[in-house]
Amino acid sequence: MHVQVTINGEKHQADVEPRLLLVHLIREVLRLTGTHIGCDTTHCGACTVLLDGRPVKSCTVFAVQAHGREIMTVEGLERDGTLHPVQEGFMQEHGLQCGYCTPGMLMTSYAFLKKTPNPTEEEIRWAISGNLCRCTGYVNIVKSIEYAAAKLRQGGR
């Protein structure tokens, strides 16, 4: 089947099997490998991308379901050489260790902060509860998101 998607502002098209998962379209066909795979059951969130601005777990979406839609991946966060505040926050607050869950965490955080610019700690914890991290113990991820929220409120992108 033919799919046409916009990823990080660029148009792409491909002929794919109907069963191809969106995560495999992104990683293996379009070679954007920042989006990761950590489970097969929609639990870990390593594959989180934004589909028309909403976070989805791309291991549980067919590529054809994204036809004609806008996708944003971790590679789309940095603009014109400037990191997005969530990226900066994760680096400043040591919100990552092995880096494997990080792209999914970043995309969830990005979408969350758009909706909730001034979150409480509890709101942040619930917001990222669909993204598993085995390294950090989450404390610094929460701080990273708080850092990004503050920066965004001050007018950062």
Add this chain to the structure above:
Amino acid sequence: MSLRTPPEIGGMGHSVKRKEDPRFIRGKGTYVDDIQLPGMLYLDIVRSPYAHAKIKNIDATKALAIPGVLAVITGQDLAKYNLHWMPTLMSDTQMVLPVEKVMYQAQEVAAVLATERYIAADGAAAVEVDYEPLPVVVDPKKALAPGAPVLRTDKKDKKDNHIWHWEWGDRAATDRAFQDAQVTVEQDIYIPRIHVASIETCGCIAQYDKVMGKLTVWMTTQAPHAIRTVFALVAGHVGLAEHKIRIISPDIGGGFGGKVPVYPGYVIAVAASVLTGKPVKWMEDRMENLQADSFARDYHITAQIAAKEDGTLTALRIKTIADHGYADAAANPSKFPAGLFHICTGSYDFKAAHVEVDGVYTNKPPGGIAYRCSFRVTEAVHTIERMADLMAHQLGMDPAEFRLKNFIKPDQFPYKSALGWEYDSGNYAGALHKAMEKIGYGDLRREQAEKRKKGELMGIGISSFTEIVGAGPSKHFDILGLKMFDSAEIRIHPTGKVIARFGTRSQGQGHETTYAQIIAEELGIPVADIQVEEGDTDTAPYGLGTYASRSTPVAGAAGAMASRKIRDKARKIAAYLLEAAEDDLAWEPGKFSVKGTPSRSKTIQEIAFAAYTNHPPGMEAGLEAVSYYDPPNLTYPFGSYICVVDIDKGTGEVKVRRFVAVDDCGNIINPMIVEGQIHGGLTMGLAPALFEEISYDEQGNIQGGSFIDYLLPTAVETPKWETDKTTTPSPHHPLGAKGVGESATVGAPAAIANAVVDALWHLGVRHVDIPITSDKVWKLLREKGVTE
């Protein structure tokens, strides 16, 4: 420890931001599955639905009829090359692919090679296997019973399921101490089978170049050099010599011990690439990862401790049955079959101790590995910390007071334990006092007494653990005879910039940053000017890898020693340039100056340039050094953790209200990274304490084989960790540092379990095995008549 370098140099003690982060936050890391090679084939694996069954027939006809399926590989195919079995690190054997029978559910039965990932999976689903089920043995105690089916029928003369018996300590002295004891307590403690579940699963790409005869394997491994040697030893007879094998461990998405073993998938991928001459990728999915990769723990422990009526501990006696699954494939490089389990005397001054462990075969996946801890240290710590609490409660003493009475005292270090370890340094009371103060221990006990009157369930748990990390001294450790040194090779370029390579492999620990800081500390070269590389066996010096919190104790020490060799040569060059005697030079980080005339000086950068342009006559050019560091002893980090739990009487839910962790890992290289390691470790202590377990039903069907039912803590269940530290340097480590990555995983479960039992003690509860699930607590509360 005071800072010796300014922030722009970034030596020890600076919270330098990580060098690895810029690529990871942009999605530009390179993990194994990110690599695609031209013409690459994909491997998928057919797995057994039975825990024990004879393979009567494997019919690949339908699979081979699928366009794109190139081959179905079976044990019979590998047997032609004698590759159907492989040795384990524990001198046992395990199957790569079976010829006669399968021994656990999800065991590899055959492999399908195809042109695409999805086609390989189609092929695996189309392979038809005819099984004849055999009797299943799941319980290791039943496995030892007379008349139990003998599982390892491949071993001639094997008449039972017993693997080994190991004991340590002075049995007679311990028995005498128990005879003379005024108070004893005994407890059965089961520490269940769990899985590290790193978010990246395991996999590899094997690429055999038929023309050059060279095999390159990109592999999720924590120990690339050891893997290369293992491959050469196992496959030497089919022409794979060690200089023709290159293992590359690229970015690794978490390891925690699960990426130390050689799994059958790696071997099959290598065999498939050698046979086809094409690159072959194998990536397991999450269910394969949880169901078939090495497990951790699975120790059935019976512990006894003896004390005087005044609370002085006297003796410890432990018997354990270790369930290893169908093969002892423990990733345990110590000379002891139960790893470092005999650290079980913990932080206490026992005069006598004896420990016995028996390894047993069952119809479960082979293992075990460590779960973010040195080999069996969590099992040891959990046991002694639970027993300490039991004894304290039994004697009516406060658990903190009881610990303070029995701690090894600071002036007893170096301390020889009753089971033979030489603890390097410690101040256990210091850490516990700090934790008590931080959490407000006295107030909490008063609050608990109030709440108890009102029928509310609140508990306070302490764990004062001693870790044992940094494998290790070659007298205690080896892998296939390879001594457990580690290595650093440092080269200073003419412009004073550095490339440094190490024999370890970071999986998130931040080595690119911390190793650079060690070099910055020793040579005064800015961290920004130092590039650290690991994980490529063609370029890095030989080392044994990263696990058991060994990177800082061993490779970090090698980095310091290699830096010092460079500094020694730099001193000679500086003396030549300054026309001064070497002894007349003073070193401060980054430069040598003439004593008394500080204006006459040469920076390390000037010296580096001179090393290539103007070095003393008779001296070889260049400025580089290699160090292979065999540590004289292990390091013994420690800490005291205090946990407060509230238990919901209606649901049995255990809520961790507060958790204070005071850790001591000696001198700290990067405080930010150390704190991050402790946060992560604490969460991997919380996980098995409250949530994680892999169990089996009587037919050997796995329970907990996916993230649907194997529960990793999310940000919601994880408390806001409160950390602090004390600093007791290691006397033998060149930087005074100790390992830290695993301390919290080792120490946390007992604090949580002790808090739960503390909350329920007045109801007559003496022990609850981990994981302490709501269900388990609710049943207890019902039993005790607290809830309906």
